[in-house]
Amino acid sequence: METVSENRCFGGVQGVYKHASSVCKCDMTFAVFLPAEAAHGPVPVLWYLSGLTCTHENAMTKAGAQAWAAEHGIALVFPDTSPRGADVADDDAFDLGQGAGFYVNATQGPWAPHFQMWDYVTAELPDLLASQFALDMGSQSITGHSMGGHGALTIAMSLPGRFRSVSAFAPICHPTASDWGRKQFTAYLGSDHALWQGHDATLLMQKGGFDGPALIDTGTDDQFGDLLGTEHLANAMAGRRQEGTLRLQKGYDHSYFFISTFMEDHITFHAEALYQ
């Protein structure tokens, strides 16, 4: 693992690191914020999975998360959203290929060799983090935005016991019924829809839900609202009496101005679960 940069930030350190990923078969970059408390022992971890087109950098610089993570003594992890590089397959569309990994393990065509973001985020990167940083891997929570909200929700529900709490900002809620999902699942996973179901938050919520509290915020003026399918997840959450809160925030859109506005709420929510 190589240190790309480290900057003092809210009493802790905002670092960017690079490593050779064996599951993605390319160099991967990620960012970690360590609060001051990490100098004295392992701290709880909040994962932030980013949306389409993003790298590790967008949320690190624009979400305003470090202020609240520092207040609660929590580390933040910002993975990239896909494998990268000249050798990695890509597509001209912004919503397929590099920057659009969708947090699945691709089985199809040119994507399969590198696009293994599920395994990267749930196995390889956690193992690396546990070995390199003062993190309490027994106290983890997860959040994300848009495609990353989809990732956070599907990963949290698929790995019972791993995460204490889950939240999402404007998540893609029902990708098997959305143009943000069907296109990518067809490309990465193929046409067998049975394989898609483990990557759809609404279907997972109907099936088993999440074994902890959930918090979801989506703007009433989200310009991608029809692609998110929030109503399906709302129905599924209420239907199975999932412990959680789903808020439609008046006037907010899909931007980081929306995310940063509600970041304090989300980190406070996770802190309660992480310190239980």
Place this chain on the structure above:
Amino acid sequence: METVSENRCFGGVQGVYKHASSVCKCDMTFAVFLPAEAAHGPVPVLWYLSGLTCTHENAMTKAGAQAWAAEHGIALVFPDTSPRGADVADDDAFDLGQGAGFYVNATQGPWAPHFQMWDYVTAELPDLLASQFALDMGSQSITGHSMGGHGALTIAMSLPGRFRSVSAFAPICHPTASDWGRKQFTAYLGSDHALWQGHDATLLMQKGGFDGPALIDTGTDDQFGDLLGTEHLANAMAGRRQEGTLRLQKGYDHSYFFISTFMEDHITFHAEALYQ
């Protein structure tokens, strides 16, 4: 004036606007954050002047200022750092020409026609803002970063009565004695050093200081520390018993991770003066 974008943010609106500037003789873009209170009447104003290479956008997206401005009901103004466009003179160096206006009115060579940032920030833009937004122009304060900290300090000291308080993040403190200053003043103002003195915070502090409180934060690990000349301003502030605080923040550098860490302190500081 044309609206480029408006996003809901911390209960208010983060807007970006464009207008034809008569003093800079080009289109200029700026950003304004209006807190929720602005819907009911004029609110106090905090100017944020940015550093080298920045546009209106950097601080708007990375400084985390809206959270605290919203808490105190204060508007934020983020001007650009220079005139822009294909017709505007430029230089290959990052610290001269577009993105490096240094908050002066150029009198020399190819710069003079457009590089009138002093007049733009102190006259044209305030007039436009007063006519277009619910701002209480009787209650203004000013801050900035690096070159923008230089701008904030020199403008505040040169316009007694205009600003209630001044602050700066890692400001260029003594440009007439620094490579961040001599080069640009020679290019924009010519070789008559007498004309430079009105644009040097240390010299202005020695001469008359600021008629209100001042707050300055600079990191002990600022990678441009030698160019900033903080020691000269510290000497001048203490020498004339300027009301104010100068803090050297251990381990922090010149980045927005530093700025965002101390933004709450700065806005709280300005709020006290703005609501007196």
